Amino acid sequence: MKFLKPWTFFFVAAAVCLGRTEPSRQPIIDVHLHSASDSALKGGWPDPVPGISKPASAREHTQQTLAMMDRYNIVLGIASYDSENVERLRLAAPDRIWAGLSYGIPGFEIEKMRSLYKSGKLRIMGEVCAQYDGLSPSDPVLEPYFALAESLDVPACVHMGVSFSGITQSAPKFRVSMGNPLLLEEMLNRHPKLRVWIAHMGFPYLQETIGILSVYPQVSIDTSAIDWLASPEPFLSYLKELIKNGLGDRIMFGSDQMDWPEAIGIAVETIEKAAFLTAEQKRDILYNNAARFLRLSPEQIAKHHESR
Ligand SMILES: [Zn+2]
Numbered sequence: 001m002k003f004l005k006p007w008t009f010f011f012v013a014a015a016v017c018l019g020r021t022e023p024s025r026q027p028i029i030d031v032h033l034h035s036a037s038d039s040a041l042k043g044g045w046p047d048p049v050p051g052i053s054k055p056a057s058a059r060e061h062t063q064q065t066l067a068m069m070d071r072y073n074i075v076l077g078i079a080s081y082d083s084e085n086v087e088r089l090r091l092a093a094p095d096r097i098w099a100g101l102s103y104g105i106p107g108f109e110i111e112k113m114r115s116l117y118k119s120g121k122l123r124i125m126g127e128v129c130a131q132y133d134g135l136s137p138s139d140p141v142l143e144p145y146f147a148l149a150e151s152l153d154v155p156a157c158v159h160m161g162v163s164f165s166g167i168t169q170s171a172p173k174f175r176v177s178m179g180n181p182l183l184l185e186e187m188l189n190r191h192p193k194l195r196v197w198i199a200h201m202g203f204p205y206l207q208e209t210i211g212i213l214s215v216y217p218q219v220s221i222d223t224s225a226i227d228w229l230a231s232p233e234p235f236l237s238y239l240k241e242l243i244k245n246g247l248g249d250r251i252m253f254g255s256d257q258m259d260w261p262e263a264i265g266i267a268v269e270t271i272e273k274a275a276f277l278t279a280e281q282k283r284d285i286l287y288n289n290a291a292r293f294l295r296l297s298p299e300q301i302a303k304h305h306e307s308r
Contacts, residue, residue: 029290032224032254035081064261100124125149125156134173138186224254228266
């Protein structure tokens with residue numbers, strides 16, 4: 001106690017008077033969440049970083065994901081999975097979850113999908129994970145999906161970059177080369193009105209990602225997975241390069257918590273602790289860029305900023 005300066009007591013007392021002991025966060029949008037299934041939680045990958053573990057069931061995964069969103073003031077989450085499991089998460093928090101399908105593209109029947117968008121059950125195309133099928137995002141088999149998204153003005157998220165070490169043993173068609181962001185280019189030119197975001201910042205394809213972002217203003221990127229799975233240094237140096245290239249208004253926060261809801265907090269804190277980012281740049285990444293990309297209304301934005 002002897003090391004505390006007198007003003008410390010003032011702030012502690014003020015915080016206690018306000019009924020809280022830590023500063024509350026400004027609102028955050030997480031553009032890359034997933035639901036989970038019971039079977040996936042039983043098998044799948046071992047816990048990838050120390051101190052986190054998988055929930056025992058899909059129901060618990062939903063509860064823990066929403067609890068982490070509460071804790072970090074994540075006011076909107078873009079979540080994808082198969083249609084049944086993502087609907088469970090959406091129904092648990094319909095005001096805070098926008099749903100998409102990360103399973104079944106290609107394959108899902110287009111007219112059925114159109115009716116899911118019309119009903120509001122789906123609001124996002126993807127995460128399109130065709131890379132796991134060894135497909136380029138510009139492959140003709142994906143055309144009906146991107147055409148549908150463009151016609152409905154629904155943004156599309158495309159998995160790009162890398163995956164887990166050893167992924168081809170469980171997903172034998174996965175190819176790193178199909179995650180090169182340059183492969184988006186033909187699709188982008190076929191669908192010039194489609195808003196697209198590149199998952200995982202296209203990591204490690206830095207120059208290719210900068211090239212696509214420089215030429216196509218309708219493209220953004222998310223920080224997901226590498227903001228908690230990798231050690232911070234490669235993620236932060238990649239992020240710094242994007243900022244240095246003037247792309248700070250195109251980067252959206254994503255966690256991609258997959259089976260591990262606690263990863264959401266690690267990902268938020270990685271951005272918050274990035275010493276080279278200004279407070280304004282952090283706000284852009286954690287909220288403003290996504291609010292603009294997703295075309296949130298002034299009313300929605302004002303509501304998100306109401307104090308908790
Ligand atoms: Zn994902």
